[in-house]
Amino acid sequence: GESVGLHLPTLSVQEGDNSIINCAYSNSASDYFIWYKQESGKGPQFIIDIRSNMDKRQGQRVTVLLNKTVKHLSLQIAATQPGDSAVYFCAENRAGGSYIPTFGRGTSLIVHP
Amino acid sequence: GAVVSQHPSWVICKSGTSVKIECRSLDFQATTMFWYRQFPKQSLMLMATSNEGSKATYEQGVEKDKFLINHASLTLSTLTVTSAHPEDSSFYICSANWGRARDADTQYFGPGTRLTVL
Numbered sequence: 001g002e003s004v005g006l007h008l009p010t011l012s013v014q015e016g017d018n019s020i021i022n023c024a025y026s027n028s029a030s031d032y033f034i035w036y037k038q039e040s041g042k043g044p045q046f047i048i049d050i051r052s053n054m055d056k057r058q059g060q061r062v063t064v065l066l067n068k069t070v071k072h073l074s075l076q077i078a079a080t081q082p083g084d085s086a087v088y089f090c091a092e093n094r095a096g097g098s099y100i101p102t103f104g105r106g107t108s109l110i111v112h113p
Numbered sequence: 114g115a116v117v118s119q120h121p122s123w124v125i126c127k128s129g130t131s132v133k134i135e136c137r138s139l140d141f142q143a144t145t146m147f148w149y150r151q152f153p154k155q156s157l158m159l160m161a162t163s164n165e166g167s168k169a170t171y172e173q174g175v176e177k178d179k180f181l182i183n184h185a186s187l188t189l190s191t192l193t194v195t196s197a198h199p200e201d202s203s204f205y206i207c208s209a210n211w212g213r214a215r216d217a218d219t220q221y222f223g224p225g226t227r228l229t230v231l
Binding site: 008041042043044045046089099100101102103104105106 | 147149204208227
């Protein structure tokens with residue numbers, strides 16, 4: 001089964017700090033991983049993705065790290081801003097075929113000004 | 114960028130009634146649409162995958178007779194919650210894939226519909 005459907009853990013940071021959000025995925029056969037941001041009352045918004053043949057990928061202020069050995073994914077946000085406050089979900093793709101994400105456990109990020 | 118809309122954004126209904134939620138891709142044709150349900154402070158759970166012109170594929174544990182999905186065109190999918198009960202109260206989110214999407218950046222999520230069943 002998937003590690004979803006649990007109450008959300010919370011990460012509180014000060015504005016300007018770096019944030020690290022962690023995620024454990026369940027399926028060792030998954031080959032594609034994605035981070036989403038969801039603001040209250042809205043649908044998820046794509047942030048960054050990474051394929052299993054990589055262990056690091058950088059975007060604008062965000063970096064995703066993938067450790068396939070321990071099935072761990074992390075999202076690093078540099079210089080966190082109040083607008084980054086949201087729930088962050090990792091998702092893994094079922095191997096093969098079209099993109100159908102399975103969402104993992106979310107983390108609520110609270111950025112204090 | 115591509116936009117997916119949902120209507121209504123929120124709905125309140127009485128127990129036993131049916132509610133229809135629409136999901137539209139506004140500026141692209143979506144070969145596949147997905148329906149998710151999200152309870153407060155929980156993750157998104159995939160309910161079903163819908164392909165235009167064919168029957169939806171439901172996830173295990175999702176009652177197809179209760180959650181009717183119709184994907185009549187490449188820009189519209191509807192979810193009907195039949196005989197709604199308070200436990201069906203949730204946030205329903207759709208998403209649409211552009212073309213033969215194999216990447217997350219070609220899947221677009223709607224803003225969600227908040228359903229409250231009294």
